[in-house]
Amino acid sequence: MVWFNQSIRRTFHTISISERIQHTSHQCGFAGAKISMQVYNHSGFKLRGEPVGKLDGRIFVGKSQVDSAIILSMHIRNPQQADYGALALQIRAWAHELGFQAVGICDTDLAAAENGLLEWLALGFHGELDYMAKHGLKRSRPAELLPGTVRVISLGMNYAPADALDSWQVLAESARAFISRYALGRDYHKVLRNRLTRLADKIRDAVAGFNGRIYSDSAPVLEVELANKAGLGWRGKHTLLLSREHGSWFFLGEIYINLPLPVDNPQQEHCGSCTRCIDVCPTRAIVAPYRLDARRCISYLTIELKGSIPVELRPLMANRIYGCDDCQLVCPWNGFAQSTVEPDFAVRHGLDDISLVELFAWDESEFRTKLAGSAIYRIGHEQWLRNIAVALGNAAKSDEAIFALKLRAVHESELVREHVEWALKQQLNK
Numbered sequence: 001m002v003w004f005n006q007s008i009r010r011t012f013h014t015i016s017i018s019e020r021i022q023h024t025s026h027q028c029g030f031a032g033a034k035i036s037m038q039v040y041n042h043s044g045f046k047l048r049g050e051p052v053g054k055l056d057g058r059i060f061v062g063k064s065q066v067d068s069a070i071i072l073s074m075h076i077r078n079p080q081q082a083d084y085g086a087l088a089l090q091i092r093a094w095a096h097e098l099g100f101q102a103v104g105i106c107d108t109d110l111a112a113a114e115n116g117l118l119e120w121l122a123l124g125f126h127g128e129l130d131y132m133a134k135h136g137l138k139r140s141r142p143a144e145l146l147p148g149t150v151r152v153i154s155l156g157m158n159y160a161p162a163d164a165l166d167s168w169q170v171l172a173e174s175a176r177a178f179i180s181r182y183a184l185g186r187d188y189h190k191v192l193r194n195r196l197t198r199l200a201d202k203i204r205d206a207v208a209g210f211n212g213r214i215y216s217d218s219a220p221v222l223e224v225e226l227a228n229k230a231g232l233g234w235r236g237k238h239t240l241l242l243s244r245e246h247g248s249w250f251f252l253g254e255i256y257i258n259l260p261l262p263v264d265n266p267q268q269e270h271c272g273s274c275t276r277c278i279d280v281c282p283t284r285a286i287v288a289p290y291r292l293d294a295r296r297c298i299s300y301l302t303i304e305l306k307g308s309i310p311v312e313l314r315p316l317m318a319n320r321i322y323g324c325d326d327c328q329l330v331c332p333w334n335g336f337a338q339s340t341v342e343p344d345f346a347v348r349h350g351l352d353d354i355s356l357v358e359l360f361a362w363d364e365s366e367f368r369t370k371l372a373g374s375a376i377y378r379i380g381h382e383q384w385l386r387n388i389a390v391a392l393g394n395a396a397k398s399d400e401a402i403f404a405l406k407l408r409a410v411h412e413s414e415l416v417r418e419h420v421e422w423a424l425k426q427q428l429n430k
């Protein structure tokens with residue numbers, strides 16, 4: 001950002017400013033600079049006429065009366081001559097402007113993680129997550145997914161909503177619905193993809209010959225492993241990535257790129273002898289440090305599993321109807337986590353403080369209207385009712401719960417009826 005506080009008219013002499021800025025950008029290894037202007041209303045000055053004109057790839061500032069100007073982007077024409085160190089710094093700055101709290105760069109060598117992935121699949125820990133086994137080794141070999149990839153930019157965005165009711169309080173009241181913190185607001189896939197696209201566009205504008213693609217939970221990508229390598233944090237024993245600054249309440253996204261940017265160093269791990277996440281897991285899904293049997297994880301049972309929830313696991317789910325946060329809630333490093341500043345991740349429709357009975361009464365059209373744009377929408381009304389039925393079965397005995405369950409006992413879906421029947425038995429036997 002360059003401030004021009006004096007001699008406004010002279011400063012904005014078309015030729016002189018363009019030449020000076022182009023000269024400086026050449027000296028810094030860039031092939032050119034685009035200039036754009038922003039008028040500060042409080043200055044009292046008005047922009048006269050059209051300020052920019054294009055010539056030979058450069059953008060000229062016209063003669064105008066303003067008291068400040070901001071260089072919005074530098075244009076690198078030839079990546080061979082580019083200063084990759086400067087570009088990496090610029091990418092970091094753009095990422096922060098776009099709302100990412102963490103950013104790092106790593107190479108594409110994930111050989112060390114490949115055995116872990118294969119072993120995980122061989123043990124069948126992925127359950128019905130067929131997509132985890134589908135893409136061969138593309139997941140651990142970025143250049144096989146996007147040919148030409150030599151680096152990955154890994155990005156993290158905090159999601160813990162500041163205004164949500166305390167999770168332990170919700171979990172302690174069996175008639176209330178617990179929805180994982182990440183799903184209380186707008187679907188993160190939409191938010192992250194939008195920001196990642198904007199970041200990739202900025203790099204594309206700046207570097208001729210750039211090729212890249214964005215990902216966030218959308219493709220065969222080992223996101224945690226890449227973020228680990230790129231120095232965004234370390235892998236906790238619950239298998240998620242966490243850092244001292246942000247805890248683990250953040251989503252991950254990546255841009256695969258063909259530019260040999262300098263890489264960041266991985267962080268040291270700080271789990272030490274702690275095993276809180278393993279000990280707290282209601283379903284014993286973390287079978288050993290860094291090993292998660294997805295088939296037992298409540299996140300899998302409530303979101304990914306399409307059919308019947310194994311009967312032996314149902315009582316352990318308590319009132320968790322969408323996802324689970326226990327292994328993160330107990331982590332000491334989450335005491336340092338910052339809440340999100342994204343309005344998109346703010347709680348919608350009071351989902352942090354709502355009763356099971358109220359949610360169970362939503363018909364399909366209400367489900368669709370209220371949860372449009374939410375990650376929950378993806379599971380559909382039938383799975384939603386299945387999950388709430390289990391939670392109602394686990395809730396303290398109440399006439400309200402029994403009445404609500406009886407109303408759904410004739411639901412058209414066999415899956416819903418089966419879970420309602422189980423829940424009614426639980427309620428009546430208390």
Ligand code: B12
Nearest residue numbers: 113116117120180217223240241251252290297299323324
């Ligand atoms: C499949 C999946 C799930 C599955 C399985 C989770 C899992 N841990 O594998 C289920 C449905 C259970 C799930 C749940 C959740 N998920 Co999820 N999930 C994914 C997904 C799509 C793939 C993860 C994956 O590759 N698993 C495969 C196995 C092989 O990987 P792994 O456990 O990491 O195993 C590695 C190591 O453990 C190691 N290893 C294996 N054995 C051993 C042994 C030793 C001794 C050592 C040192 C290492 C080691 O080798 C493996 C390869 O590197 C990613 C997005 C993506 N594309 O990466 C999101 C992702 C991991 N999920 C995410 C989230 C937020 C969640 C939930 C918190 C959601 C919720 N609140 O309900 C829970 C958390 C549960 C948990 N404790 O992991 C975020 C995590 C962000 C972060 N900060 O890390 C991701 C990155 C999505 C995103 N884009 O933000 N998820």
Ligand code: SF4
Nearest residue numbers: 281297298324326327
């Ligand atoms: S999300 Fe819940 S069920 Fe899954 S591993 Fe963590 S504590 Fe266990």
Ligand code: SF4
Nearest residue numbers: 236237271274277331
């Ligand atoms: S709870 Fe303990 S072991 Fe688990 S991730 Fe946090 S620090 Fe590591």
